[in-house]
Amino acid sequence: MEILKRLWHTYNSPRDSTTLSSLDTMDLGPTKNTENPVMIQFFTWDCKHPEMSWWSFFEKTVPDLESLGFTQVWLPPPHKAMSKNGQGYDAYDLWDLGEFDQKGTVPTRWGTKSELLRAVAVAKQHGIDVIIDAVLNHKLGADQRERFEVTPVDPKDRMKEIGPPRVIEGSTRFNFPGRGSKYSALKWNHNHLTGVDWDHTTKKREVYRMANKTWSSRVDDELGNYDYLLGVDIDHNHPEVVKDLLAWGNWVLQTTGGNGFRLDAIKHIDRQFLRRFIQHTRQLTNRPRLFVVAEYWSADIKRVMFWINAYGGLASFFDVPLHDNFWRASEAGPRYDLRKILANTVVSLRPKDAVTFVDNHEQIGQSLQSWVLRGFKLHAYALILLRDEGHPCVFFGDLYPNKECYDAGTASGLRTLLKIRKNVASGPVADYWEDANYIGWVRRGRGHKICAVIISNADPASSSKPHSIRMFVGKGHGQDAFKNAFAPRSAGIKLSGDGWGDFTCIRGGVAVWTLLSNIAACV
Template identity: 60%
Template sequence: MGQNGSLIDWVLTRLRGYPRPALERMRLSHRSTPDNGLMIQFFTWDSKHPNMSWWQHFETEVPRLADLGVTQVWLPPPNKAMNETGQGYDAYDLWDLGEFDQKGVVSTRWGTKDQLVHAIEVAKAHGIDVLIDAILNHKIGADRTETFEAVPVDPQNRLRDLTPPREIEGWTAFDFPGRKNHYSTFKWTQEHFTGLDWDHKKRLKGVYRIVGGSHKGWSKFVDSELGNYDYLLGADIDHRHPDVRQDIFAWGEWVLKTTGGAGFRLDAIKHIDRYFLLDFLKHVRRATGREDVFAVAEYWSANVKLIKPYIYVFQGLVTFFDVPLHHNFYRASKAGARYDLRTIFNDTVVKFRPGDAITFVDNHECQIGQSLESWVGANFKIVAYALVLLRGEGHPCVFYGDLYPNEECYDARVANALQVFMKARKLYAYGDRTDYFHSRNCIGFVRSGDAQHGGCAVLVSNADQGHGAQGVIHSVRMNVGTNVGPSTFNSMIGTGSVDVSADGWGTFTCLPGAVQVWVKNDFAP
C-alpha cells in the first residue's frame, strides 16, 4: 500500500473474512467463573489521593470492587514520566516503575514499584486481573540534546515538506543515568525516532521529520489522518528499528511477569505501526506462554468504518474501545428528547462486532477541558450505563470518575445508579436478550437469566422529565419468560413491583428521563 493509500481499500482488496472475535479468546477475570466480566478504569486525569499513594488506594478498594463485580482493572501508566507529577503518558522510561531516582524522584505519580506489585497481588487474590497501560508511541523528557538533519512538515499535512532538510537540535538522547542499566542496557538516540516537535537550536515549535542515515521517514502503516498520523507528540518512536523492537518486546514480557499484570491497554494506536503492534502482542503471548493475554486498543474515532479494518488486521488479538458508541451517548445527552433511542447502537463497534467491543460511557480523555472533550451529561449518563452494563453485548468498562467522589467530574446521582447497575450485572443480567424498542424516547429489554443467575427487565427513557409531573409515564408490555410462572418482579431503583402472568407477560413502567430495572428476586442493597 502506498503512503497515500487507504487502509480500508487495502483491507477490502485482501479480505478473507474477519478472525474469530477477540473476547472469546481472552481472559476477562483472574478466576474462571460463570459470572459476567467487568472492567473499571481506576483513575481520572488528575487523580491524586490525599493520604496514600494511588497504588495503595487501589489496593484498599479491591474488596469493594470485587463485591461490585469488577474482574479487570485498567490502571494508569506505571512508567516513570518526564516529571514527578506526570501521569505517565509523558513517558520517559518504561523500565522504571517507581524504583530508581530519575527525574528528581523515585516514585512515580502513582507510587512505587513495590506498592504496585503488592496491589496487583491483592487484586488477583480477589479474582481481579490488572491491565498495564502501555505507552509505546513516544518518549518525552530526554536527558540531553543531539544535532541532526530534519525537515519541517506541514502540521496539517505531514506528507508536505515546508523546507529542504536543515540541521536542528532535538531532545532525543535518553541515557537513563539513574537506572544504571538495570533490566535494559538500551540507550535511545535520534536514530531511534522518526520525528519531534521542537528545534532547541532555534527555539521553534513544529513537526520535524528526521532524515539522513538509516532513517526511513514516517511509517506507512499508520492512520492517514493529517496525511500521515505517525507523529503525535514528543520524540516519535520508529518501531521499524530492530533495536527498538527488541527493547520494547522485552519490556512487554518483563512488565507482565514483574508486576503480575494480565494484559495491556494500548495507547494511541492510530500513530503506531500496526505491524509492530501485531508482532509485539504475538511475542508477548509466546514469551509468557499465555495465549489469552488481554489487549484493548485506543483508536479514537467516532467513525466505525475506520475501526473495522483495524479489527481485521489485528487478527483477534486486540479488542477496541467503542468510541462510536461513546459519541452516540454524547450526542444523545446533548439532544435530549430529540434523540431517537432506537438508533443508539447504530454505527457502533458493539453492533458490528460485539465480540471485539469494549463499551464505555466516559474516560479520562473525555473529561471537560481535555483534548478529546466529549463528556456525557449526567442525566443521560445513567441511561448509558444501564445500556452498556445490562444488555450483554461487548465487555463494559466503567469510569472511576463516575463511581468515586472526586473534584473533576463526580455526580452523586450517577454514582448511586452506577453501583446498582454493577450489582445487577453481577447478579441478574444473564441469558438471552429480547429487545422492546418501544418508541423514540423509551426502549426496553429483557434478560432471561441462566441456571446460576436470575434475569432482569430494563426500561430506559430520555423523554422530558417534566412530563412525569403531569402523570405521563412510559408503559411497555414485555415477556420475561414462561419459566418464571406467575410472579412478582421488584424494582432495584426505588420501590414498586410488577405482576407477571403465567405466560411471562408483564406491564413495566418508567418515568420520563429515568431508568428502571426489575428482578424476580428481592433486592438487598
C-alpha cells in the same frame, strides 16, 4: 491489482458478528471468575489520594471492587514520567516502575514499585486481573540534547515537505542516569526516532521528520500520515527499539503480575510492530489468552472497522463510536431517537471485538471533549452493563469520589447497575424498541436470573404518566412479584399467566425490574 483489491476488501469489510474474534480468545478475568466480566478504569486524569499513594489506595479498594463484580482493573501507566506528577502518558522510562531516583523522584505519580506489586498481588487474591497501560508511541523528558538533520513537514499534511533539510538541536538523548543499564542497556538517541517538534536553536515548534527516514505507512492516514503525535516519536522499525520494547512487554507482565495491556494511541504506531508485540508477549509469557484492548480514537465506524480487521483478532477495541452516540444523545435530550443508540457502533457490528465504555480520562479538560452529560449517564451505563454484547469498562470518575467529575447520584445508581449485572443479568437479550423516547429489553437467564430494563429520554415535564412496555420474561413467574431496583419501595407488578408483564419507567429515567427475591442483592 486483483490481490490489492482483495486485501482492501478484507480490511474494509466487516466480518460476520459470529466469526471468532478477540474477546472469544482472551481472558476477561481469572478463569474462576468468568460470568458477566467487567473492567474498571481505576483513575482519572488528575486523581491523587490525599493520604496515601494511588497504588495503596487501589489495594485498599480491591475488596469493594470484588463486591461489585469487577474482574479486571485497567491501571494508569506505571512507568516513570517526564515529571514528578506526570500521569505516564509523558513517558520517560518504561523500565522504571518507581524504583530509581529519576526526574526528581523515586516513586511515580502513582507510587513506588513495591506498592504496585503488593496491590496487584492483593487484586489477584480477590479474583481481579490487572491490565497495564502501555505507552509505546513516544518519549518525553530527554536527558540531553543532540544536533541532527531533519526535514520540516506541513503539520496538517505530514506527507508534504515545507522546506529543505536542516540541522536542529533536539531533546533526544535518554541516558537514564538513575537506572543505568539495569533491566535494559539501551540508551536512546535521535537514530531511534522518526520525528520531533521542537528546535532548541530557533525556539520554533514545527513537525520535523528525521531527514534520513520516512514515516511509517502502517499508521492512520489522518493529517496525511499520523505517525507523529507528540514529544519524540519512536521508530518502531529500528532493530534496537523493537528488541527493547518486545523485551519490556514480557518483563513488565512478569514483574508486576499483570494480565494484559491497554495499548495507548495505536493510530500513531506501526501496526505491524504492534501485532508482533502482542504475539511475542503472548508467546514469551505462555499466555495465549492474554487480554489486549487498543485505543483507536475515532467515531467513524468505517475507520475503526479497518483497524479491527487489520489486527485480525489480536486485540479488542474501545467502542468510541458508541461513546459518541452516548454523548450526542446526552446533548440532544428528547430529540434523540433511542432506537438508533447502537447504530454504527462496534458493539452492533462486531460485539466480540468491542470494549464498551461511557467516559474515560480523556474527556475531562483534555483533548477529546465529549463528556456524556449527567442526565444520560445511567442510561448509557445500563446499555453497556445490562446487555450481553461487548465487554464493559466502567470509569473510576463515575463511581468513586474525585474532584473532576463525581456525582453522588450517578455513583449510587452505577453501584446498583453493577450489582444487578453481577447477580441477575444473565442470558440473551430480547429487545422491545418501539418508541423514539423509551426502549426496553429483557435478559432471561436460568432460574431466577431475570431483569427487564427500560430507559427513557423523554422530558419529565411533558407528562406525569410513566412509560409502559409489555415484555415477555418467561412463564412460571406468575405468582412472583417484580420490583424496580431503582424504586424498591414502590409497588411491584405480577405477570400474566403467559409470562408477559407491563413494565413501567418514569419519563427521563431508568428502571430495572427483577424478582423480589433478587432485590436485596441489587440495592
